[in-house]
Amino acid sequence: MANHKSSEKRARQTIKKTIRNRFYKTRLKNVTRAVREAAASNDAAKAAEALKIANKKIHEMVSRGVLKKQTASRKVSRLALLVNKIGA
Numbered sequence: 001m002a003n004h005k006s007s008e009k010r011a012r013q014t015i016k017k018t019i020r021n022r023f024y025k026t027r028l029k030n031v032t033r034a035v036r037e038a039a040a041s042n043d044a045a046k047a048a049e050a051l052k053i054a055n056k057k058i059h060e061m062v063s064r065g066v067l068k069k070q071t072a073s074r075k076v077s078r079l080a081l082l083v084n085k086i087g088a
Contacts, residue, residue: 024064051079
């Protein structure tokens with residue numbers, strides 16, 4: 001347990017940050033899953049639309065500080081490869 005005023009504040013901030021990040025990471029997983037499901041159904045148009053939404057949301061997570069830039073780039077790249085396999 002925190003004993004100093006500053007460490008008590010830091011503990012409160014950590015709890016808030018954890019809850020907020022959990023919300024965003026869950027949203028990220030849902031968007032990613034939508035792309036994978038669309039790709040699994042071999043619907044190129046649906047998968048491309050889901051990828052467009054996922055790309056926007058993933059980069060939004062970077063600007064919010066939930067993900068690092070390289071991590072977001074890797075996730076988008078892997079999803080794009082998956083979607084491009086359908087079109088080929």
